[in-house]
Amino acid sequence: MYLNFNTMIPLIIVIGLAILFIMYGVSVYNRLVKLKNLVQEAWSSIDVMLKKRHDLIPNLVETVKGYAVHERDTLDSVTRARAQAVGASSVESKEVAEKNLNQAMMNLFAVAEQYPDLKANTNFQQLQNELTSIENDIEKSRRYYNGTVRENNTLVESFPSNVVANMYKFEKSPFFELQNIAEREVPTVKF
Secondary structure, X not given: OOXXXXXXXXXXXXXXXXXXXXXXXXXXXXXXXXXXXXXXXXXHXXXXXXXXXHHHHHHHHHHHHHHOOOOHHHHHHHHHHHHHHHHOOOHHHXXXXXXXXXXXXXXXXXXXXXXXXXXXXXXXXXXXXXXXXXXXXXXXXXXXXXXXXXXXXXXXXXXXXXXXXXXXXXXXXXXOOOOOHHHHOOOOOOO
């Protein structure tokens, strides 16, 4: 059987389109894998910073204990909140636990304000500075994580990449929102 050039043109076009489609699918798949790994890496960074924070908190509590013997409830709530945060495993449960820990830490620092000798203690000041530094690192890590999650989720949900994502069961990742409740409150101004 003999094929002429005019009958081969549609076949060449179909083969060319199939090759382009396959190349696009491979490209999207590789990008989804890359983003999934970046999300995991970013979460790992947050986890490391949270562990550093969790390790610092008992030292801070012990320092406050020496000065604020009448504030047992506050110290116990920080200890419980820390244990809950350390035990949390998923992004969502860590988010809730860290919000509770932030609230307990705010209460601890409010107690510290009542004890001038404690505020002047160099150990307490050093621990407070370390905690502030770690909080800043957590914020940076959280922003990076949420940025990679946003990029991943956009690719997973956008057409036509969502077809490849659904075929290979790529899923959206949860955002990690660790916000200070006090930051949301509207400040009151009195004259």
